Amino acid sequence: MGVIDRVSRLVRANVNDLLDQAEDPEIMIDQIIRDMESNISDARKQVAGMIAQEKELEYDRDETQKLADAWGSKAERAVAAGKDDLAREALRRQKDYADNAKLYETQLTAQSEAVGKLKGQLSALEAKYDQTRAQRDSLVARQKRARAQAQIAEATGVSDFSSLDPSSDLDRMERKIRGQEARTAAMLEMQDDSIDAQFAELDYDSEIEDRLAELKASVSAAGEIPANIDSNS
Secondary structure (H helix, E strand, O other), rough: OOHHHHHHHHOOOOOOOOHHHOOOOOHHHHHHHHHHHHHHHHHHHHHHHHHHHHHHHHHHHHHHHHHHHHHHHHHHHHHHHOOOOHHHHHHHHHHHHHHHHEEEEHHHHHHHHHHHHHHHHHHHHHHHHHHHHHHHHHHHHHHHHHEEEHHHHHHOOHHHHHHHHHHHHHHHHHHHHHHHHHHHHHHHHHHHHHHHHHHHHHHHHHHHHHHHHHHHHHHHHOOOOOOOOOOOO
């Protein structure tokens, strides 16, 4: 099952990770494609061989089961003829062939599972092979570009330029100005709220006085208090 193991590893392999580890991405990806082609060829041959074995097991199982059935029929004929010893021998042979048929069935099941597993891995590898071939140029270009950018950044020391950048001082000054503006706006808003509250209180008192005058007028009209009583008393 060595081919199955190799195919499994290639199917699980991350091409991008392999390229990251390669000194020359183009050489590496071409080697990956060649490995895939070789393993696909080996896997196809092994699948064909395992299918042939599967068919042989199936044939052996069917033939052995036929012999078991035939000896079962012979045992019935011997019993009908009153030949018990012959019937016993026929039954023993029937059991032997039936047991062998069960063994072939077990082997056939295992073989079918192995064939199905390898077929699935082979299909996955073929799909990954097609994808890798289609993306070969773009993968190599992306890897080379990423490495070039990293080398430029490392050579120029971009990370060391921040201390020489005057824009950082301007940013700090702008943040200070925005903070002062925000505090001033908050103070003005609080003052506005205080004045609005005082006027609201005046409106509230005026409304109460109006309602009190209306109540007194209503009571006076009903004759419950003298009409000439001062409204402020």
